[in-house]
Amino acid sequence: MQQFLDGEVLNSAFTVGYRNLKKNMAAINDLNVFPVPDGDTGTNMVHTFGGGLGAVTAQKNVGLYLRELSRAVLLNARGNSGVIFSQFIRGLYCGFENKETICFADLAYAFDCAREDTYKSIISPTEGTILTVIREATDYLTANADKFDDFKSGFEALLGCMKDTLVRTPQMLPVLKEAGVVDSGAAGLVCFFEGMYAYFCGLSFDDIDEIEFNAPKGEISASFGPDSVMEYGYCTEFVLQLMNAKTDISSFSKDEFVKPLESLGDSIVAVVNDGIVKIHIHTFTPEKVLEYARKFGEFVTIKIENMSVQHNETQVAPQKEQVKYAIIAVASGQGISDYFYSIGASLIIDGGQTNNPSVDDFLKAFDSFDAEHIIVLPNNSNIILTANQAAELYKASDVHVLPTKSLVEGYSALSMMNLWCDTVEELIDDMSSGLSTVVSAFVTTATRDTNIGGVEISKNNYIGIKNKEILICDQDRFKCATELVSNIMEQSEKEVIIVFYGEAVSEEEAKCFKDWLEEEYSLADIGFIEGKQDVYDYIISLE
Amino acid sequence: MNSFVVFGDSTCDLGKEMREKYDIEYVTMNYSIDDEEYVASLDWDEQGAKKHYNLMRGGKRVFTTQVPKNVYYDSFKAVLESGRDVLYISCSSALSASINTAILVAKELEEEFKDAKVYCVDSLISSLGQGYLLMLASQKRGEGLSAEETAKYIEENRLRVNQCGTVESMEYLRRAGRVKASKAFFGNLFGVKPIIISDIKGQNYAYKKVKGTTNARAAIADHIVDAADGVYDTILISHADCEAEAMILRDEILKRAEFKEVIIGYIGPIVGASVGPGTVITFTFGKEVTIEGNE
Numbered sequence: 001m002q003q004f005l006d007g008e009v010l011n012s013a014f015t016v017g018y019r020n021l022k023k024n025m026a027a028i029n030d031l032n033v034f035p036v037p038d039g040d041t042g043t044n045m046v047h048t049f050g051g052g053l054g055a056v057t058a059q060k061n062v063g064l065y066l067r068e069l070s071r072a073v074l075l076n077a078r079g080n081s082g083v084i085f086s087q088f089i090r091g092l093y094c095g096f097e098n099k100e101t102i103c104f105a106d107l108a109y110a111f112d113c114a115r116e117d118t119y120k121s122i123i124s125p126t127e128g129t130i131l132t133v134i135r136e137a138t139d140y141l142t143a144n145a146d147k148f149d150d151f152k153s154g155f156e157a158l159l160g161c162m163k164d165t166l167v168r169t170p171q172m173l174p175v176l177k178e179a180g181v182v183d184s185g186a187a188g189l190v191c192f193f194e195g196m197y198a199y200f201c202g203l204s205f206d207d208i209d210e211i212e213f214n215a216p217k218g219e220i221s222a223s224f225g226p227d228s229v230m231e232y233g234y235c236t237e238f239v240l241q242l243m244n245a246k247t248d249i250s251s252f253s254k255d256e257f258v259k260p261l262e263s264l265g266d267s268i269v270a271v272v273n274d275g276i277v278k279i280h281i282h283t284f285t286p287e288k289v290l291e292y293a294r295k296f297g298e299f300v301t302i303k304i305e306n307m308s309v310q311h312n313e314t315q316v317a318p319q320k321e322q323v324k325y326a327i328i329a330v331a332s333g334q335g336i337s338d339y340f341y342s343i344g345a346s347l348i349i350d351g352g353q354t355n356n357p358s359v360d361d362f363l364k365a366f367d368s369f370d371a372e373h374i375i376v377l378p379n380n381s382n383i384i385l386t387a388n389q390a391a392e393l394y395k396a397s398d399v400h401v402l403p404t405k406s407l408v409e410g411y412s413a414l415s416m417m418n419l420w421c422d423t424v425e426e427l428i429d430d431m432s433s434g435l436s437t438v439v440s441a442f443v444t445t446a447t448r449d450t451n452i453g454g455v456e457i458s459k460n461n462y463i464g465i466k467n468k469e470i471l472i473c474d475q476d477r478f479k480c481a482t483e484l485v486s487n488i489m490e491q492s493e494k495e496v497i498i499v500f501y502g503e504a505v506s507e508e509e510a511k512c513f514k515d516w517l518e519e520e521y522s523l524a525d526i527g528f529i530e531g532k533q534d535v536y537d538y539i540i541s542l543e
Numbered sequence: 544m545n546s547f548v549v550f551g552d553s554t555c556d557l558g559k560e561m562r563e564k565y566d567i568e569y570v571t572m573n574y575s576i577d578d579e580e581y582v583a584s585l586d587w588d589e590q591g592a593k594k595h596y597n598l599m600r601g602g603k604r605v606f607t608t609q610v611p612k613n614v615y616y617d618s619f620k621a622v623l624e625s626g627r628d629v630l631y632i633s634c635s636s637a638l639s640a641s642i643n644t645a646i647l648v649a650k651e652l653e654e655e656f657k658d659a660k661v662y663c664v665d666s667l668i669s670s671l672g673q674g675y676l677l678m679l680a681s682q683k684r685g686e687g688l689s690a691e692e693t694a695k696y697i698e699e700n701r702l703r704v705n706q707c708g709t710v711e712s713m714e715y716l717r718r719a720g721r722v723k724a725s726k727a728f729f730g731n732l733f734g735v736k737p738i739i740i741s742d743i744k745g746q747n748y749a750y751k752k753v754k755g756t757t758n759a760r761a762a763i764a765d766h767i768v769d770a771a772d773g774v775y776d777t778i779l780i781s782h783a784d785c786e787a788e789a790m791i792l793r794d795e796i797l798k799r800a801e802f803k804e805v806i807i808g809y810i811g812p813i814v815g816a817s818v819g820p821g822t823v824i825t826f827t828f829g830k831e832v833t834i835e836g837n838e
Contacts, residue, residue, distance in 0.1 A: 525733055525755070
């Protein structure tokens with residue numbers, strides 16, 4: 001029985017909530033009330049929360065964890081519902097700010113804060129939306145939260161309340177009622193809580209089905225132009241309110257109504273209920289269909305879509321590249337990224353020390369290939385974790401994350417890659433062959449005064465790092481770099497020295513360093529690459 | 544006088560001394576630098592070779608052309624007129640289309656000289672690998688085999704000449720389109736050496752990567768010694784202006800097996816144009832090659 005949650009458990013519950021949200025993303029997108037398709041609420045909520053979740057690491061303290069998370073979710077917020085969702089998480093953080101762990105009863109106060117934050121964020125709050133779900137859940141919790149002493153039973157009741165609100169959203173918002181759907185943002189929030197509830201019931205990641213992604217939307221202008229041929233007609237849907245002034249509603253016959261439509265189009269679906277007619281038809285002459293229908297009543301909604309556009313969009317949607325192996329590396333710096341592409345990386349995810357890619361970034365990257373095997377080369381330890389998490393979630397390909405802890409190790413693996421290997425094991429063996437011996441060295445600027453391992457470090461001086469250990473601090477970058485290399489070479493003579501020099505390093509300085517290396521280590525293979533990376537002025541691989 | 548004349552071409556990389564020792568002729572291809580055309584002679588001295596490769600190092604591009612028809616015609620005709628047959632062992636057809644011209648010329652000449660024969664055999668290799676097949680042909684001729692028997696022997700044994708080497712940069716092979724390799728072998732891979740063999744179709748095939756020069760030497764020596772299959776007769780090493788590296792590689796090989804003879808020579812201008820300076824290639828006779836480079 002889960003009486004108390006810490007930040008780590010909360011993170012797990014959120015993750016399953018997120019996964020359920022994601023699982024239902026397409027369905028949420030389809031809860032579309034507008035004549036023009038713009039249904040991307042699901043996608044926006046998924047990106048908003050997924051982006052945040054991927055950017056933080058779980059930690060025990062609930063308040064501290066939520067502070068990080070709410071910030072990250074806000075930074076990733078997209079779309080109307082995404083922003084409200086991010087305000088909701090921010091509200092939870094305000095409510096739990098000083099909590100190390102939480103019990104179910106604590107939710108009442110947190111939800112109250114969340115309700116306040118979300119309503120404040122919208123200029124004219126509309127009822128019958130995600131806002132209403134939050135508001136009614138808050139009311140429910142205020143009255144009942146202290147009756148539950150564990151999260152499973154508490155969430156069961158909370159979820160019931162939220163679902164109850166959700167099904168009533170069409171009654172509160174006419175546009176929903178007309179379209180016959182529930183509110184998409186509200187549905188997204190309920191999916192999220194449904195996932196959390198599943199977590200408290202003891203279901204794990206694996207109990208939730210595969211993720212499905214929406215196909216990217218093409219540009220309409222690109223697919224239907226002045227010289228296009230109208231091949232497929234219009235998908236025409238409307239809801240018609242029968243009018244007493246126009247027809248005798250009590251004797252209205254669906255079959256008789258539909259019969260003339262059959263000469264105007266096909267794929268006809270007709271529903272008649274309580275004086276309301278809903279029609280779906282594919283036709284080349286929608287104007288005639290509407291003209292005919294209007295003889296019986298007035299339209300509540302009309303949707304007409306050019307199916308040639310839809311057709312072309314599926315045609316122009318980029319084909320996924322079908323490959324045996326796809327190699328995805330994480331790197332930052334335009335120069336490094338270009339270089340990695342040139343030596344055979346299939347895709348570079350931008351990321352590094354200050355910019356960890358999210359699980360979702362990885363999943364998207366995985367999904368851009370139709371690959372039998374995907375090999376991921378992270379560039380720091382946190383990213384290894386994220387990549388592993390993404391690999392666990394992804395089912396369409398066999399994903400292998402090599403534990404490359406730095407760009408240097410990623411390079412080592414990439415440089416040894418041979419895509420002709422018959423088996424992925426062979427490929428991984430080749431790619432891993434240098435990992436145990438390669439030394440990663442970095443030169444960067446110290447951000448504060450300190451003393452680490454006997455090295456006196458002054459802020460804004462340059463520090464030379466071997467793997468994770470700071471060896472040198474000097475105010476001169478060139479001296480710092482040369483001493484760092486000397487130090488490493490003294491311990492074990494390396495044959496290959498590759499330097500990725502960063503944005504801050506001038507061509508002249510790089511050349512000086514190169515000349516020095518060539519003079520000092522004439523037997524070594526020396527390579528210089530304009531990495532254009534920030535943070536590290538020099539990233540040096542010694543192998 | 545020999546009953547037939549053995550011809551190679553500009554890619555066989557046999558120097559004058561070797562050609563004289565084995566009585567081997569060769570037909571010449573051409574190359575051009577800065578629109579200036581040169582005959583691809585294998586008789587350059589060390590100074591000439593160094594100068595040539597330094598031009599390449601400086602970024603000069605070398606363009607090569609196949610053996611011209613008239614060169615085949617004139618060279619083979621002179622032999623037929625002396626009453627002897629011709630056995631021509633060409634550069635791998637995967638690397639040069641010269642042999643197609645040779646086959647045409649052979650037909651024409653055989654019409655002209657009713658009793659004469661011109662045999663054209665695709666060596667499926669180049670450089671000293673092709674050179675070694677020419678030496679073998681010469682030996683067989685010495686043992687009394689006819690041109691036809693020798694041609695048959697070469698055809699049956701050509702895949703037993705193994706090649707294993709490395710280049711300083713894959714760029715030359717890529718530009719010349721004379722290598723099978725996945726994209727991952729190209730680009731500027733500092734410190735990573737591709738190991739290149741000649742496959743069953745006579746294509747250069749980068750089949751493996753090795754980190755660092757030391758490891759590359761070891762990989763090449765291991766491969767070629769294994770290919771010799773326990774019979775350690777001859778090792779041939781050709782290089783594009785990196786004799787010191789060829790020597791180190793020789794020592795590395797001799798550490799593993801005591802070959803009776805080691806032949807070291809310059810890679811000529813034609814092969815040199817498509818492999819680039821700093822290339823070193825070893826050859827030996829032994830196991831039949833079975834690897835085929837992937838598409």
